[in-house]
Amino acid sequence: MSVDNPMTSYCLGDIVSLSQGLPINVKTKHLLVDKGLPLLRITDLINSMYSQFINTDEVPLKCVATEDEIIYTRTGQVGLVFRGVSGVVHNNCFKVIPNKDLVDPNYLYWFLSQSHIKEYANNIASGSVQKDLNHSAFKSIQIDLPPLDIQRKIYPILDSLSNKIALNRQINHTLEAMAQAIFKSWFVDFEPVKAKIAAIEAGEDAEGVTRAAMRAISGKTDEELDQLQAEQPENYTQLKTTAELFPAAMQDSDSGEIPEGWKVGKLGDIAGEKRKNVKIEDINPETPYFGLEHIPRKSISLSEWGYASEISSNKLIFEKGDILFGKIRPYFHKVGVAPIDGVCSTDIIVISPEENYYSFVLSIVSSEKFVEYATQTSEGTKMPRANWKTLMRYPVIIPDKLTSKRYNKIVFVFVNIIQKNIFECKNLSQLRDTLLPKLLSGELSVDAAKLAEEEG
Incomplete structure (x- = not known):
């Protein structure tokens, strides 16, 4: 850090206050309800999946976290840091509330996210079987702070990299959901087959029967299919070919009615x-x-x-x-x-x-x-x-092999994108983790970090 932007040393206790999470025990278990604020246990925070909820009207406000607050894990898995979630903080965590006149909350989040800070927190935590970091120990951690205007230039670089990672993960989540939706439509609900059967019963000709399956597969109306045929004839032909793969009748089996030509197996x-x-x-x-x-x-x-x-x-x-x-x-x-x-x-x-x-x-x-x-x-x-x-x-x-191979072709595209995103996320994470300590220590300037981000 240059002479113009000197660092100031603090203990965390000088710049933050802590708010302990809610213990779930005999005295508080009545707060658990079917619907309410999610209880933010460590496993819930890690997996972004919530299974327990707290009565909104009775929960102590000091235990409630909003999306702009920092949550820090203190028991068991010590030193994990979360933000961007709202709910009731569990007793195995606490909220970290910064003095905004001294430290920007986003800068503090990135400081606490450093691997050497997590390692240090685990070293000063008590307990051998299960680690526990008390408030005093956490507040003893040293932090060197640049001026607020510098802090506010540093954290957007790190946020930008994390946002790119989050976007890739969201794309992957969407692709997984799309694959499961197609699977359910084709191989569980038999929607293309049932659409053909309904079209036959309605007196449609062969083209109308195929069109019915095309609507079931694509979710498009006839008008939208006509537009697809005019503007993207190759995609229209591919969709039609896919629709033609599905049988137009059901057959009895030990598992009930299944599409004609398919078989029950293991x-x-x-x-x-x-x-x-x-x-x-x-x-x-x-x-x-x-x-x-x-x-x-x-x-x-x-x-x-x-x-x-x-x-x-x-x-x-x-x-x-x-x-x-x-x-x-x-x-x-x-x-x-x-x-x-x-x-x-x-x-x-x-x-x-x-x-x-x-x-x-x-x-x-x-x-x-x-x-x-x-x-x-x-x-x-x-x-x-x-x-x-x-x-x-x-x-x-x-299903028959041709239909399964067509599903293969669709899902392979999804899997390839997912895996490309995985490696891109890996590279972005490595870049972020390399820049993080250098930016926070002042070893690397903001301008140099922006250049590294652009090249990354």
């Missing part, structure tokens, strides 16, 4: 378990490693992983494109597509679908219904485990 008919064990001494330390902790809940996008240098036991080999299914406590819904080759925990089932049914299998094993089946059939009480010999018996209605 997951094991179109997918297998890939179980390639590898000894720890035979693994290159730089090999990417996936543990259950790297697989997010309810998302096939695997954007975080470790390396074999961190592991100490034998693992399983997987290849790019394999499906990784977390078998410990399957209700956590941890299923993803491997974006790279690597090794994984033996608590993960590596699923290898038949080529023509890849996307079909992916959509099945990442569905809520399949995860429920895995949970119901898992073995053990404290640590229930799913196993492939049971999962492979999961009943499925198997």
Whole structure:
């Protein structure tokens, strides 16, 4: 930092106050309701999924966080920092309330997000089995602050990189939802088939029957399809070809009525378990490693992983494109597509679908219904485990190969975009984490950081 913009040293206790979260115990459990403000426990904050709610009328206001406030985790997983969420802060966290005359809240967020600050917080936390960071310890952490005008020039650079990461993740989430919506329409509700049947019953000719399926597949009206044909004839032809793949009748089966030409089978008919064990001494330390902790809940996008240098036991080999299914406590819904080759925990089932049914299998094993089946059939009480010999018996209605291949083609586009975004997020995260300490320490100027951001 230049002489014109000197740093001023503080303890955090000089520039912030803390507000403890709400303990849920015998005295407060009556506050839990079906609808209200979400309870922000650490696991909820990490997964952005909320399952418990607090009575809005009775909750102490000091425990309520708004989106512009900072939440810091103090028990168990010490040193995680969150903002942009609203709800009731749980007792394993506290709110960090800055003196805005001295520190900008966004600058403070980035200061607390630094890896060495998290490491230091864990070192000064008490407890061996479960870490606990008390208020006094947190307030003792040292911080060097530049003037407010400099703080307000620094944090937008870091925010910009994080916003790009968040946008990519939102795109991935949208693509996953689109794939599941198509799967449900085609292979669960049989909408294109039923549309054809209804058109036949209404006396439509062959072209009208195909048009009905095209409407069901695309969600477009006849007028919109006419416009598509005029303006994008190749896309129109592709849609028509897809519609023609679906049968125009249903047939009886042991599972009820299914599309004509399709069959009732089991997951094991179109997918297998890939179980390639590898000894720890035979693994290159730089090999990417996936543990259950790297697989997010309810998302096939695997954007975080470790390396074999961190592991100490034998693992399983997987290849790019394999499906990784977390078998410990399957209700956590941890299923993803491997974006790279690597090794994984033996608590993960590596699923290898038949080529023509890849996307079909992916959509099945990442569905809520399949995860429920895995949970119901898992073995053990404290640590229930799913196993492939049971999962492979999961009943499925198997479409013909041409229809499945068409679904493959659509979902492959989605998966390729998802994986491209994963690596872009990885690069952006590395750039942000490199710039973060240098910007906050004054080692790197704002102008140089902006140039690095543009080049990144």
